[in-house]
Amino acid sequence: MLHLQNLTITLGQRLIAQVDTTVHGGEVLTIMGPSGSGKSTLLAAITGTLDPAFAQQGRIILDGQDITALPTEARRIGILFQDDLLFPHLSVGQNLAFGLPKGGNRKERHKTIETALRDVGLQGFANRDPATLSGGQKARVALMRMLLSQPKALLLDEAFSGLDADLREQIRALVFTRARVQNLPVVMVTHDPADAEAAAGPVIHIG
Known part of the structure; x- marks a missing residue:
């Protein structure tokens, strides 16, 4: 609470x-x-x-x-703004990795990112450039990045x-x-x- x-x-x-x-x-x-x-x-x-x-x-x-x-x-405390604020120089997967707590091996982190993308209907988007995403896709990535920070x-x-x-x-x-x-x-x-x-x-x- x-x-x-x-x-x-x-x-x-x-x-x-x-x-x-x-x-x-x-x-x-x-x-x-x-x-x-x-x-x-x-x-x-x-x-x-x-x-x-x-x-x-x-x-x-x-x-x-x-x-x-x-x-x-x-x-x-996580916060979402009107703008998605994704890092333009990072891929979708790298943006999500930024939200992950430190620790865990590379394979585990990759699996967590793939699961997060699948949960919001963006399976296979890890290597995409954020600039190629629609507004709704960017919003979903921003949401999952925030949630991955626990x-x-x-x-x-x-x-x-x-x-x-x-x-x-x-x-x-x-x-x-x-x-x-x-x-x-x-x-x-x-x-x-x-x-x-x-x-x-x-x-x-x-x-």
Whole structure:
């Protein structure tokens, strides 16, 4: 579970966001609000990348561990953005390998990557250049790279907004399904009510 205990973000005297809630494994908490309302700033606080100009109070507890003061890389939180952010100089397989924890032999890592690609309908794509992929294929690779890093929670920052309607529905369903299978608590920032409806979880409005 992800506990956001009175997580409060301010800029000077201005209150940016305040959340006090618990997100259970497999559940999607949707945070909605207009542009500039502080949605992404809230996610930055959770990942430990909050701009020093902001002040933060409250606690972030993940699976019983207080991660509020931990560095980003120690928090075990995965995040997907609107852009896939694949490394253009690496193949699809190399992009996925980047998400794998260190250790294991080459054969084991190769098998893990092939299994991940098969799970999202991209079997045989390991040697492909990311530039040759469609938008939906890039989104699936980005999702699997993030999941291979073995996160304990997942954040979605307008992750589906760059996709057309049909693809958006498909990728959204894939992400939610994988989160449920892996019992990950999910926090989704969006301005689209259809995303919130598909998430079928609690909704918080800020701004």
